[in-house]
Amino acid sequence: MGVLRFLLAISVVLFHFGGQPTLMVGGGMAVQAFYVVSGFYMSLILNEKYLRGSYALYISNRLLRLYPLYLAVLLGSVAVFATDTFWFSYPNPLEGIGAYSSNFSVGTWLYVVGANLLIIGQDVSQFLGLDAQSGALYFTKTTSQTQPVVSSFMLIGQAWTIGIEILFYLVAPFIVRKKMGYLLLFLLASLALRFVIYSVLGMKYAPWTNRFFPLEMAYFLLGSICYKVYLIQKKWKVNRLFLQVSFATIILFTIGYSSIFASITNVAMLQSILHASYIGCFVGLLPFVFRFTAKNNLDRQIGELSYPIYLLHGLVLYLNARWQLNSLLFVLVLTVVLSVLLDRFLLQKIETYRQKRTVVVPTV
Numbered sequence: 001m002g003v004l005r006f007l008l009a010i011s012v013v014l015f016h017f018g019g020q021p022t023l024m025v026g027g028g029m030a031v032q033a034f035y036v037v038s039g040f041y042m043s044l045i046l047n048e049k050y051l052r053g054s055y056a057l058y059i060s061n062r063l064l065r066l067y068p069l070y071l072a073v074l075l076g077s078v079a080v081f082a083t084d085t086f087w088f089s090y091p092n093p094l095e096g097i098g099a100y101s102s103n104f105s106v107g108t109w110l111y112v113v114g115a116n117l118l119i120i121g122q123d124v125s126q127f128l129g130l131d132a133q134s135g136a137l138y139f140t141k142t143t144s145q146t147q148p149v150v151s152s153f154m155l156i157g158q159a160w161t162i163g164i165e166i167l168f169y170l171v172a173p174f175i176v177r178k179k180m181g182y183l184l185l186f187l188l189a190s191l192a193l194r195f196v197i198y199s200v201l202g203m204k205y206a207p208w209t210n211r212f213f214p215l216e217m218a219y220f221l222l223g224s225i226c227y228k229v230y231l232i233q234k235k236w237k238v239n240r241l242f243l244q245v246s247f248a249t250i251i252l253f254t255i256g257y258s259s260i261f262a263s264i265t266n267v268a269m270l271q272s273i274l275h276a277s278y279i280g281c282f283v284g285l286l287p288f289v290f291r292f293t294a295k296n297n298l299d300r301q302i303g304e305l306s307y308p309i310y311l312l313h314g315l316v317l318y319l320n321a322r323w324q325l326n327s328l329l330f331v332l333v334l335t336v337v338l339s340v341l342l343d344r345f346l347l348q349k350i351e352t353y354r355q356k357r358t359v360v361v362p363t364v
Contacts, residue, residue, distance in 0.1 A: 001293055015028075074313060123163040126206065129150065
């Protein structure tokens with residue numbers, strides 16, 4: 001699934017460059033698809049790689065996967081933003097923090113520093129407003145009318161999705177090993193809560209539509225259900241042509257989604273059907289896509305670039321604006337090149353260490 005993950009990461013880059021879906025599946029849909037992939041992979045490793053009872057090992061290995069790269073990008077971002085604070089007028093998070101920090105309460109300081117360092121809690125930032133008088137944070141149903149927007153204090157703005165992923169990692173061992181019936185029950189509970197919040201309470205808007213963990217949990221659960229389906233179908237004799245077609249279908253759908261969406265911009269119902277069709281196609285074909293790519297080393301290496309691309313692209317977009325290049329080619333090339341370098345000199349070394357720590361379940 002490496003090529004698929006790579007394309008989803010590039011979709012987010014394209015979305016943030018143009019402010020709208022461009023050529024591919026778009027930012028929001030890509031994030032939801034990433035959650036499904038995470039649910040699949042966490043189910044895979046927890047059922048096949050880690051012994052029951054090795055929760056500390058599992059969590060520490062997941063954090064080793066996430067934090068070293070995050071901290072490296074965070075330090076790079078601070079270095080760039082701090083330099084610009086003195087001589088460059090383009091807005092950056094450090095300038096935003098500096099403008100309001102004199103009023104920050106102790107609790108606000110703890111939140112801003114803690115969320116930036118630990119990632120956890122960044123998804124909550126759009127549920128918060130800042131009281132200009134007391135400097136304290138307060139809960140709000142929407143940040144569309146708050147000033148300043150608390151999420152603007154996050155130095156790696158897109159990392160809020162990683163915070164949601166970490167929440168899933170924390171609860172995954174207690175969920176993904178359950179039988180299919182339990183997973184379906186959890187999924188229905190998440191969908192029912194979504195219905196209540198959207199339709200009963202009328203809160204079908206950001207951040208409820210993308211940052212409320214109990215609702216986003218549905219996508220992780222769909223990935224876990226995909227893994228259960230994979231366990232069933234891997235015993236079947238499946239024609240390789242079918243696997244190839246499955247792979248090609250989801251890749252082409254991912255690339256062409258926005259073109260289809262653009263042709264139906266005036267029909268909200270068709271947009272909803274397209275959204276559901278993509279998620280359904282993604283979930284339905286994922287077990288077969290994994291089966292097709294699981295032993296492909298090149299596919300795996302390409303997929304490893306998805307995380308650094310996702311973390312780095314915000315900083316590269318900032319540099320693109322700072323130097324007034326307005327160049328998508330610059331953004332894509334620099335993001336991918338830096339991702340390759342970080343993968344080669346940081347992530348691969350960490351991965352070697354992580355694998356040495358892993359407890360593997362003996363197979364008969």
